[in-house]
Amino acid sequence: MRTKPTLSLIAAAAFTFTLTACEGDKSGSDKPQAAQPTAAAPTTKAPEADPDPAALPDMTSKGLQSAQDQAQAAGFYNLHSHDALGRGRAQALDRNWKVCGQTPAAGEHPSDVKIDFATVKLEETCPAADHGADEPQASNIMPNFAGKSVKVARRSLDASTSLTVTDASPEGRMVLMESNWKVCTQEPTAGTKLDGQPVTLTAVKFEESC
16 A cells, blocks of 8 residues: 555645645735724804995095095995996996985994985986885786886896887887886786786887876
8 A cells, every 4th residue: 555645745735725725824914904084173164254344435426436445544344335216227427427326324334234225317317206216026926017118127027027018108219228218108007917918118218208
């Protein structure tokens, strides 16, 4: 019987297995460990300080450009303006407009408060009341547009509304600069529920009578 070669093979296999296991343990011990994430320290947001109060001057009767410059010099930068005659005109060139009133009134206010100047053109007279402060707001109820500018009427309606504007005089003029025209009649009447029906207005120029 040949037993020695068999024993030699078994011994060689066992030695090889032991050597492989030892090398495996060694390679595992040398492998760098992944860094564990650390929790971020909680942060506390500092409360925002209230803006410092400042003295707002009375800008009534001043040119709009001068009023804006003086307001900024006093520390106010949230500045706005509107047409006091309610015609919806934009103050494209500030030097051509003058201040009829302001909101808020002169006095101590937070420096970030909104300043709104009611204005008219230099050659115009300030109205007794600010007609630009009560412009109709878009809704599903037909507003009363009598005396309002066609421009204000148009932007008070839903953008999808079909609107027709015609000259109320017998001249049949085209209504081109809508801020120069005031509404005389309207259809449907004020208070009617709007549900997509067309709107018709007649108008004349502001210096004319309906």
